[in-house]
Amino acid sequence: MRDGAYPDSERASVDRFRALAERELPHLYAIARRFVGNDAEDVVQECLLRAYRNFSQLEHEQAGGKWLTSILVNCCRDHWRARGRRVEVVELDEADEFSLFRKIADEDPFPYSDSVHLDFLHQFGSEDVRAVLASLPELYRVPLVLVHMAGYHVKEVAFMFDVPLGTMLARLHRGRKLFERELWSYAEQNGLLKEGARR
Amino acid sequence: MITCAEAVRQLWDYLDGIVDESQRELVEEHLSFCRRCCGELEFAEELRRFLATHAEDDLPPTVRARLTATLDELGQT
Numbered sequence: 001m002r003d004g005a006y007p008d009s010e011r012a013s014v015d016r017f018r019a020l021a022e023r024e025l026p027h028l029y030a031i032a033r034r035f036v037g038n039d040a041e042d043v044v045q046e047c048l049l050r051a052y053r054n055f056s057q058l059e060h061e062q063a064g065g066k067w068l069t070s071i072l073v074n075c076c077r078d079h080w081r082a083r084g085r086r087v088e089v090v091e092l093d094e095a096d097e098f099s100l101f102r103k104i105a106d107e108d109p110f111p112y113s114d115s116v117h118l119d120f121l122h123q124f125g126s127e128d129v130r131a132v133l134a135s136l137p138e139l140y141r142v143p144l145v146l147v148h149m150a151g152y153h154v155k156e157v158a159f160m161f162d163v164p165l166g167t168m169l170a171r172l173h174r175g176r177k178l179f180e181r182e183l184w185s186y187a188e189q190n191g192l193l194k195e196g197a198r199r
Numbered sequence: 200m201i202t203c204a205e206a207v208r209q210l211w212d213y214l215d216g217i218v219d220e221s222q223r224e225l226v227e228e229h230l231s232f233c234r235r236c237c238g239e240l241e242f243a244e245e246l247r248r249f250l251a252t253h254a255e256d257d258l259p260p261t262v263r264a265r266l267t268a269t270l271d272e273l274g275q276t
């Protein structure tokens with residue numbers, strides 16, 4: 001059907017979908033970048049196609065952002081499956097006990113600073129954070145991004161992945177701990193622990 | 200009474216408000232006398248803000264243009 005050939009109600013629906021999608025594009029792209037890296041654009045495009053086909057199922061348009069994000073997450077999961085990515089489970093190990101707070105206090109990377117913990121975090125730009133997140137297994141990265149970067153409640157993420165809340169809480173906990181550990185490793189490997197490295 | 204290790208393990212959940220009442224009381228009791236864990240708590244809050252601060256990427260204009268073109272096509276099908 002060409003533009004102008006829609007009944008008014010359908011035209012209005014198409015316009016509402018477009019307004020929603022355009023508003024959410026930066027958010028969808030940001031999440032996709034953290035989930036599938038350089039394939040983000042393809043995955044967002046697939047998300048738009050699926051969402052458009054199912055727009056009539058969206059009951060409350062104020063929930064449109066989360067609805068689109070749920071579709072995006074499913075597209076990312078399909079993307080991983082299509083590439084035969086195995087789910088990497090990290091065994092219970094010292095990561096669960098790792099404390100970045102204590103590590104920074106013990107190692108004291110900026111000995112002349114009164115705010116050594118904040119100074120540590122301020123070394124990281126967005127590219128650095130993306131690289132650290134990319135180093136985490138998907139199983140733990142996904143809840144971390146959805147809860148702490150996309151604003152989902154952990155119960156919503158558990159529902160989205162059809163797993164018990166306790167399972168998702170455990171993944172989120174491990175994701176946070178792995179993130180802390182990888183922040184420190186990244187800082188060590190990329191020279192962020194030197195006084196001169198401050199930005 | 201809980202140990203520092205047990206308190207630290209629950210700090211993020213405590214901040215997220217997903218610990219039950221009895222756990223919350225135990226964490227708060229521990230925080231009332233443990234300065235180090237109070238530091239852990241403040242740092243966990245900073246890490247939450249840090250993650251939220253780095254949540255968005257700039258959508259490159261070329262990518263936006265291509266995705267907008269996709270929306271144009273959808274609107275005409």
